Amino acid sequence: MSRRSVGLILLAVACLGLGVFTALLFFHTFESTLSEQCLRDGNRGSATAAARTILYGIATGAGLYVWSLLLVLVAPLFRNRATPKAEALDDASGTPDAPAR
Secondary structure, eight states, rough: OOHHHHHHHHHHHHHHHHHHHHHHHHHHHHHSOOOOOTSOOHHHHHHHHHHHHHHHHHHHHHHHHHHHHHHHGGGGGOOOOOOOHHHHHHSSTOTTTTTOO
C-alpha cells in the first residue's frame, strides 16, 4: 500500500470519527437543554434518535473528508515554484564541482 492511500484512509477514518463525535456531542447538548416536560424518557432512549444522530455524524464526516480532499488537491497550485537562475549555478559558490577561482 502506498503512503498516499494510507494517508487517504487515515484521513477518512479521522473525518468520520470527528463527525460522529461532533454529532454525539451536539445530541448530548440537545438532551441536556430540554426540560423533562419536552422530552420524555421514551423519546430520550429511542433508537431512531440515536440512529439519526449517527447518520448525521457520518454525513458531517463525509463532508469534512470531501473538503479535506479539495484542500489537498488545490494546495499544490499555491506553492512557490521558484527556479534557480542560470547565473547562480555557474558561480563557484553555486555548485560544488565548479572550478575554484
